[in-house]
Amino acid sequence: MSDAANPNTPAGENTPEKPLDFIRQIVADSIAAGTHNGRVQTRFPPEPNGYLHIGHAKSICLNFGLAKEFGGKCNLRFDDTNPTTEDTEYVESIQDDIRWLGFQWDGLYYASDYFEQLYRWAEELIEKGLAYVDSQSAEEMSRGRGTPSTAGVDSPYRSRKVDENLDLFRRMRKGEFTDGTHVLRAKMDMASPHFMMRDPVLYRIRHAHHHRTKDAWCIYPMYDYAHGQSDSIEQVTHSICTLEFETHRPLYDWFIDKLGIFPSHQYEFARLNLTYTVMSKRKLLELVQAKMVSGWDDPRMPTLRGLRRRGYTPEALRNFCGTIGVTRYNGLTDMVVFENALRDHLNKIAQRRMAVLRPVKVLIENYPEGQTEELDAVNNPEDPSAGSRKVPFGRELYIEREDFEETPPKGFFRLSPGKEVRLRWAYFIKCTGVEKDAAGNVTLIRATYDPATRGGDAPDGRKVKATIHWVSAEKAMDAEVRLYDHLCRIEDLSQVPEGEDWKSYLNPKSLETISNAKLEPSLSAAQTGTPVQFERLGYFTPDSVDHKPGKPVFNRSVTLKDTWAKVQKKG
Numbered sequence: 001m002s003d004a005a006n007p008n009t010p011a012g013e014n015t016p017e018k019p020l021d022f023i024r025q026i027v028a029d030s031i032a033a034g035t036h037n038g039r040v041q042t043r044f045p046p047e048p049n050g051y052l053h054i055g056h057a058k059s060i061c062l063n064f065g066l067a068k069e070f071g072g073k074c075n076l077r078f079d080d081t082n083p084t085t086e087d088t089e090y091v092e093s094i095q096d097d098i099r100w101l102g103f104q105w106d107g108l109y110y111a112s113d114y115f116e117q118l119y120r121w122a123e124e125l126i127e128k129g130l131a132y133v134d135s136q137s138a139e140e141m142s143r144g145r146g147t148p149s150t151a152g153v154d155s156p157y158r159s160r161k162v163d164e165n166l167d168l169f170r171r172m173r174k175g176e177f178t179d180g181t182h183v184l185r186a187k188m189d190m191a192s193p194h195f196m197m198r199d200p201v202l203y204r205i206r207h208a209h210h211h212r213t214k215d216a217w218c219i220y221p222m223y224d225y226a227h228g229q230s231d232s233i234e235q236v237t238h239s240i241c242t243l244e245f246e247t248h249r250p251l252y253d254w255f256i257d258k259l260g261i262f263p264s265h266q267y268e269f270a271r272l273n274l275t276y277t278v279m280s281k282r283k284l285l286e287l288v289q290a291k292m293v294s295g296w297d298d299p300r301m302p303t304l305r306g307l308r309r310r311g312y313t314p315e316a317l318r319n320f321c322g323t324i325g326v327t328r329y330n331g332l333t334d335m336v337v338f339e340n341a342l343r344d345h346l347n348k349i350a351q352r353r354m355a356v357l358r359p360v361k362v363l364i365e366n367y368p369e370g371q372t373e374e375l376d377a378v379n380n381p382e383d384p385s386a387g388s389r390k391v392p393f394g395r396e397l398y399i400e401r402e403d404f405e406e407t408p409p410k411g412f413f414r415l416s417p418g419k420e421v422r423l424r425w426a427y428f429i430k431c432t433g434v435e436k437d438a439a440g441n442v443t444l445i446r447a448t449y450d451p452a453t454r455g456g457d458a459p460d461g462r463k464v465k466a467t468i469h470w471v472s473a474e475k476a477m478d479a480e481v482r483l484y485d486h487l488c489r490i491e492d493l494s495q496v497p498e499g500e501d502w503k504s505y506l507n508p509k510s511l512e513t514i515s516n517a518k519l520e521p522s523l524s525a526a527q528t529g530t531p532v533q534f535e536r537l538g539y540f541t542p543d544s545v546d547h548k549p550g551k552p553v554f555n556r557s558v559t560l561k562d563t564w565a566k567v568q569k570k571g
């Protein structure tokens with residue numbers, strides 16, 4: 001496909017060398033066959049009842065990606081047919097999140113824009129004898145549906161005459177009946193082996209305020225009745241949804257066929273599931289409402305809001321979606337794959353800084369009192385254009401508590417009495433002793449430095465086995481640092497036994513707050529949305545909500561991998 005080489009295609013999506021996934025193959029084939037005159041029109045159809053999550057990003061990358069790659073168009077359509085769960089708050093956040101992810105829709109539509117047209121089509125189906133008003137209770141209706149192995153039975157109202165149906169349906173619209181008294185059903189086949197085809201409900205009465213149509217309607221169309229026709233109105237050529245809608249496809253086709261309208265077609269792909277997290281708006285809402293997270297944008301949430309606040313970049317998300325590809329196999333993607341997409345991107349763009357999360361003080365006894373100096377530190381070894389910065393060095397420093405062991409176990413190469421290590425970008429230091437409090441905790445490490453090793457190498461060629469990071473005690477900036485772990489403590493939440501509360505499988509240690517981290521002073525210029533690497537500790541970003549001048553708060557976006565392997569190689 002030459003269109004796939006479109007230079008605007010975000011990195012990570014299909015490139016000409018990569019074989020097309022099955023959806024892209026379908027689209028390529030339909031263009032080649034001249035179906036819909038070779039036109040490609042897709043849509044992303046969120047229901048505005050929550051914030052978008054990483055699963056939605058997969059669908060966004062696919063729908064918008066197809067339009068971009070094949071020279072087509074992609075609409076954003078709000079599937080707003082459930083007045084009681086939907087809100088303009090969500091409508092706005094969804095638009096904002098899609099733009100942040102790097103996509104722009106062609107048309108912006110709402111299923112509620114089509115309520116009048118959908119209603120007229122319903123009357124048309126009634127007139128054709130293909131729909132009827134059923135006045136059974138919900139329970140009776142569900143009993144009448146039968147089971148997958150036994151046929152359903154016809155409703156006693158199924159034989160109502162067209163005129164009676166029309167009259168009742170019009171009065172339903174006028175608001176003459178209370179919720180639940182009548183529904184409009186399609187007259188399909190109560191014995192169909194496709195459960196979905198056993199006279200599905202098209203309209204139900206719901207006296208509820210809608211966030212857009214206000215109080216204009218008290219009957220609302222069901223998903224299956226609204227979705228395909230909305231696609232058809234927008235002349236969507238490829239209506240792409242997740243596999244659980246495969247069983248709905250006969251309905252989708254039935255309405256389009258019976259109404260004789262534009263033949264949109266539905267294709268299904270596997271939804272994204274990630275280990276150690278939850279991926280359903282309903283469950284995410286539960287967490288927000290139970291205040292088990294700070295909100296939809298809590299950095300532990302798999303929402304685009306949360307990931308963005310955590311420090312995920314749109315590039316990393318798009319690359320991830322490109323990596324996992326599009327299949328019809330419902331699997332579970334390892335969270336590591338997702339985290340690696342972020343590491344790969346941040347490794348290229350994030351500047352390196354030094355920060356100490358659990359500080360212990362080091363006193364360099366032979367460093368002149370009152371003296372400080374500025375040492376050169378490379379900003380990003382992966383990107384020479386990122387240049388370098390100065391880091392202040394002095395007689396008193398902080399190092400990581402865990403980089404010191406008074407009695408080092410075998411294989412511990414960092415600081416311990418009598419041992420020498422390199423301070424990153426600075427000098428070799430050797431530990432000469434420690435001071436402790438009454439409880440035996442080390443309160444001060446005494447050391448000497450070798451002035452000849454300035455910059456990090458010994459002129460006599462002697463080696464050290466470890467390089468550790470540090471921060472000047474005098475110039476350090478105090479900060480709060482938030483470390484995150486998986487939201488769930490089990491890999492696959494779908495394995496939670498029936499009847500158990502899935503929330504009891506949340507990870508109680510998903511957030512650790514460090515209130516007195518010590519940061520190198522250049523981090524006072526850190527900006528929200530610009531992640532940095534704290535050497536040896538991971539990638540961090542200022543928190544978009546709580547970070548303030550004079551009160552810095554950093555989120556760890558993701559840890560580094562192979563931390564120790566790297567450190568030991570440098571020695």
Ligand code: ATP
Binds near residue numbers: 044045272281
């Ligand atoms: P949830 O199950 O999380 O509530 P949803 O499917 O109800 O999500 P919608 O707003 O209806 O959410 O979804 C909009 C589009 O995003 C749909 O086309 C849906 O198939 C797709 N989508 C939702 N979740 C995923 C996922 N995990 N992976 C891929 N696509 C998804």
Ligand code: MG
Binds near residue numbers: 047
């Ligand atoms: Mg949905």
